[in-house]
Amino acid sequence: MRRNLMIGGALSALMVLAALVSFVWTPFAHTAMDIPAKLQPPNGTHWLGTDHFGRDILSMIMVGARTSIAVAFVAVGIGVGLGVPLGLWAAARQGGWVDEIIMRGNDLIFAFPSLVIAILITAIFGAGAVNAIIAIGIFNIPVFARVTRGGALPLWAREFILAARVAGKGAARISVEHILPNLANLLIVQATIQFSLGILAEAALSYVGLGAQPPTPSWGRMLADAQTLVSIAPHMALVPGFAIILTVLGLNLLGDGLRDALDPRLREART
Numbered sequence: 001m002r003r004n005l006m007i008g009g010a011l012s013a014l015m016v017l018a019a020l021v022s023f024v025w026t027p028f029a030h031t032a033m034d035i036p037a038k039l040q041p042p043n044g045t046h047w048l049g050t051d052h053f054g055r056d057i058l059s060m061i062m063v064g065a066r067t068s069i070a071v072a073f074v075a076v077g078i079g080v081g082l083g084v085p086l087g088l089w090a091a092a093r094q095g096g097w098v099d100e101i102i103m104r105g106n107d108l109i110f111a112f113p114s115l116v117i118a119i120l121i122t123a124i125f126g127a128g129a130v131n132a133i134i135a136i137g138i139f140n141i142p143v144f145a146r147v148t149r150g151g152a153l154p155l156w157a158r159e160f161i162l163a164a165r166v167a168g169k170g171a172a173r174i175s176v177e178h179i180l181p182n183l184a185n186l187l188i189v190q191a192t193i194q195f196s197l198g199i200l201a202e203a204a205l206s207y208v209g210l211g212a213q214p215p216t217p218s219w220g221r222m223l224a225d226a227q228t229l230v231s232i233a234p235h236m237a238l239v240p241g242f243a244i245i246l247t248v249l250g251l252n253l254l255g256d257g258l259r260d261a262l263d264p265r266l267r268e269a270r271t
Contacts, residue, residue: 005257011250019069022062030059031215039233049235051225057239060217064240067129067212068219068247072198074133076191079140084187086141087148088179092171094153103149106142114139114197115204122210129212136201140194147190151183185262189255196251203244219244 022030027047034054042049048057090102109117118135125131152175155161164174205211206220214221219240226236 002257002260004253005261008250008253008255008257011246012254015065015247015250016069018062019065022059022066026056026059026062028056028059030055030063030217032056039229039236041233041235048239049233051222051236052229052233057222057236060222061219061239061243064217064219064222065243065247067216068199068202071129071133071136071202071212072195075136075140075198075201076194078133078137079144079194080187080191083141083144084148084180087145087150088152088175090145090149091152091156091179092175094156099149102145106146109139109142115201118201118205119208119210122205127210127213129216132202132205132211135205136198139201140198143194144187144190147186148183151186152179155179155182188262189259192251192255192258196248196255199244199247199251 032055034050036054037046037050038052038054040046040050040054046056046058048061051057051060086102090099093099114136117139118132121135121138122128122131125134156179161174161178164178169177202211203218203220203223206218207224209221209224211220212218222240223237223244226233226240230237
């Protein structure tokens with residue numbers, strides 16, 4: 001529905017705007033500590049309050065948005081950059097050994113929860129934003145490979161593909177020139193969904209100490225810092241919690257709206 005697209009776009013734009021503004025301005029330096037002002041509730045000076053070190057929570061939320069976007073964006077980029085070619089290759093070689101190897105590899109990765117894989121990778125190679133990106137990106141690869149293959153298989157039986165074959169085009173050229181453009185809508189929606197899941201995964205890794213490391217703010221680590229202070233300073237948990245909720249909600253609504261806008265059949269079915 002158009003409403004979903006508008007609401008989702010507005011919430012997503014708000015997150016992106018906060019991240020962009022944080023490059024040039026925040027109310028306070030996100031690393032500046034003011035111990036006498038610690039655990040203050042929202043007020044005229046600190047609009048969203050302060051944490052247990054007296055740091056301004058609004059400033060940390062803004063910089064934390066930058067971290068979440070960077071991790072999720074690159075992780076989705078890894079999934080698209082590697083998963084889509086694998087899915088196209090598997091569809092072009094349907095039933096062959098290439099298709100079998102790719103899909104069984106996907107099944108192997110899907111056999112483990114994504115968060116467990118991410119924790120395993122970051123635990124082996126060390127905590128940090130880069131390793132978190134790699135961990136989340138690895139799980140995105142089979143997602144996009146499976147989606148691409150599933151969308152490409154019916155296209156290979158279409159008349160325009162048979163015409164391209166008769167014209168002498170090879171499987172690789174057909175995949176790039178004819179199959180991929182017809183999958184663009186599907187991949188855009190899937191990328192939006194995976195982006196929201198990347199935000200959640202980054203927050204989860206940071207919560208357990210395996211994501212972005214101090215002094216870089218992270219919404220997940222802000223939640224971890226607040227868990228023992230909920231009864232004293234509930235705003236420390238509520239602010240980053242709502243930031244995650246609104247961001248993921250916005251991206252999911254955006255994906256739903258894009259699916260309606262890009263798929264005429266689905267749009268007509270809902271009207």
